Amino acid sequence: MGTMTWGRQNSEEEGHQQMDYALEQGVNFFDTAELYPVPAKKELYAVTEEIIGNWFQRTGNREKVVLASKIAGPGDYTKHIRTTGFSKESITSAVEGSLKRLRTEYIDLYQLHWPERNTNFFGQRGFNADKADFWEDNIHQILETLRDLVQAGKIRHVGLSNETPWGAMRYLEEAKVHQDLPRMLTIQNPYSLLNRLFEVGLAEVAIREKIGLLPYSPLGFGVLSGKYLGGKKPRKGRVTLFPNFNRYSNENAVRATERYFDLAQKHGLSLTQMALAFVNSRAFVTSNIIGATTMEQLKENIASINVELNDEVLKGIQEIHENIPNPSP
Numbered sequence: 001m002g003t004m005t006w007g008r009q010n011s012e013e014e015g016h017q018q019m020d021y022a023l024e025q026g027v028n029f030f031d032t033a034e035l036y037p038v039p040a041k042k043e044l045y046a047v048t049e050e051i052i053g054n055w056f057q058r059t060g061n062r063e064k065v066v067l068a069s070k071i072a073g074p075g076d077y078t079k080h081i082r083t084t085g086f087s088k089e090s091i092t093s094a095v096e097g098s099l100k101r102l103r104t105e106y107i108d109l110y111q112l113h114w115p116e117r118n119t120n121f122f123g124q125r126g127f128n129a130d131k132a133d134f135w136e137d138n139i140h141q142i143l144e145t146l147r148d149l150v151q152a153g154k155i156r157h158v159g160l161s162n163e164t165p166w167g168a169m170r171y172l173e174e175a176k177v178h179q180d181l182p183r184m185l186t187i188q189n190p191y192s193l194l195n196r197l198f199e200v201g202l203a204e205v206a207i208r209e210k211i212g213l214l215p216y217s218p219l220g221f222g223v224l225s226g227k228y229l230g231g232k233k234p235r236k237g238r239v240t241l242f243p244n245f246n247r248y249s250n251e252n253a254v255r256a257t258e259r260y261f262d263l264a265q266k267h268g269l270s271l272t273q274m275a276l277a278f279v280n281s282r283a284f285v286t287s288n289i290i291g292a293t294t295m296e297q298l299k300e301n302i303a304s305i306n307v308e309l310n311d312e313v314l315k316g317i318q319e320i321h322e323n324i325p326n327p328s329p
Contacts, residue, residue: 212286
């Protein structure tokens with residue numbers, strides 16, 4: 001379960017209700033980040049972690065949860081957090097801050113939210129060599145710092161996020177050559193019916209190197225629920241509230257969503273069910289990170305685990321994908 005709306009679109013009480021329900025239904029993996037809630041604001045820095053920490057204190061459920069968090073990457077968007085990237089001091093202080101806010105002695109999975117280097121992520125379709133910055137490869141130092149934190153018992157496992165095939169393999173090879181360093185176990189990247197770019201390069205890495213995908217935005221900011229079709233603007237919808245979050249709302253994405261909606265209706269499914277069930281069915285997926293702002297949405301999202309798509313539906317999905325491939329990189 002993803003948590004990035006808690007503290008902005010959702011109150012603390014609503015966040016706690018979602019965690020209560022999710023755990024009751026067998027969902028035990030909660031993903032957060034020091035950056036959350038999103039959109040990030042200086043005044044709301046790390047509020048989501050505090051909400052989760054308060055829930056742990058109230059319920060005593062820490063040992064029932066596999067808890068993941070992330071250190072924010074560098075950039076203008078995060079200069080209110082720090083400007084020192086993934087230095088040893090940055091990672092160490094970020095972990096210490098998260099532990100305090102989360103009211104826990106350890107984090108099960110600690111992830112690098114996005115790369116330090118200039119590469120293609122957050123909607124960039126391809127790598128622009130002209131913009132490649134001079135970047136001093138510090139991956140060995142990053143893994144050394146993470147190793148020390150593992151040995152200290154403050155984090156248990158490590159993972160990547162918004163990473164490329166080159167970046168994933170670079171981290172994996174470093175840990176392979178230097179076996180005292182921790183190995184990246186997961187990669188959290190966008191993946192949905194509107195963005196299947198993970199399949200180009202990274203899917204093979206995931207399968208062959210056993211680094212599982214934790215897909216985020218499996219409903220494309222709610223676009224793949226169908227609630228924005230026909231020009232609708234639901235009052236509390238994420239895209240309505242934050243129109244600059246238009247990654248999944250361009251003309252081709254709308255056309256693809258309309259066709260996916262028709263396919264789901266033809267087979268007696270909701271678009272939400274079909275979109276999530278498709279992600280759940282991929283062999284390289286470790287855990288599908290669902291998110292919701294209402295309990296009704298959360299219930300439908302969790303229930304998608306019981307939906308199995310037949311060959312006819314999967315064939316229809318592939319036909320649409322081949323006609324309108326990856327409209328939302």
